[in-house]
C-alpha cells in the first residue's frame with residue numbers, strides 16, 4: 277500500500293534529475309530509452325524532449341516517482357508510449373499501472389486516437405507482465421542487437437480504443 281495517493285502532471289525541468297535515477301542498470305536504461313548512453317543524464321532527457329509528446333510524471337506526496345511520454349505521435353491515428361520508468365525504491369506498488377492508465381486515457385480521450393502502441397524487449401519480464409495485465413496485445417516481433425552485442429527480440433504491443441472502453445465497462 278502506498279502511503280499517499282498517486283497524482284500526475286506534465287514533466288518540469290526540475291523533475292529531470294529524479295527521472296535520471298530511475299534506471300538501475302545499463303540494461304534497464306536500454307529497455308526504457310534504447311538510444312541513451314549509460315548513465316542517463318539530464319542533458320539526454322532534455323535533448324529527447326522535442327521529439328516526445330506529453331511528457332508526464334507520476335507523483336506521490338510531491339515526490340516524482342514515475343515518468344512516461346509518447347515517443348511517436350500521429351494526429352488522429354496512433355501514438356506509442358515511451359520512456360516508461362519507475363523509481364526503483366517504489367516498484368511493485370502500482371505506479372507504472374497508474375501511469376500507463378493515465379497515458380492510455382490521454383491517448384484515447386484527450387487526443388481521440390483509435391490506438392496506442394509500445395515497444396518492449398523480450399527479456400523485460402516485469403514490463404511484459406505489466407502490459408499483459410493492462411490488456412496490451414503483442415502484434416509484431418523484430419530483432420535488435422543490444423549495445424553489449426546480444427541479439428534480442430523487440431515486441432510491438434497494441435491497445436485499441438474500443439477494447440479499452442470495453443475493459444473499462446467490465447471493470448466498472
Ligand SMILES: CC(C)(COP(=O)(O)OP(=O)(O)OC[C@H]1O[C@@H](n2cnc3c(N)ncnc32)[C@H](O)[C@@H]1OP(=O)(O)O)[C@@H](O)C(=O)NCCC(=O)NCCS
Nearest residue numbers: 307308360361362367368369370371372373402403405406
Ligand atoms: C517495468 C516497470 C515500469 C514496472 O513498474 P512498477 O511500478 O513496478 O509496476 P507496477 O507496480 O505498476 O506493476 C503492475 C503489474 O505489472 C507486473 N509486474 C511489474 N513488475 C513486475 C516484476 N518485477 N515481476 C513480475 N511482475 C511484475 C505485475 O503483474 C504487476 O501487478 P502485481 O504487482 O499486482 O502483481 C519498472 O520495473 C521499471 O521502471 N523498469 C525499468 C524500465 C523499464 O523496463 N521500462 C519499460 C520499458 S518497455
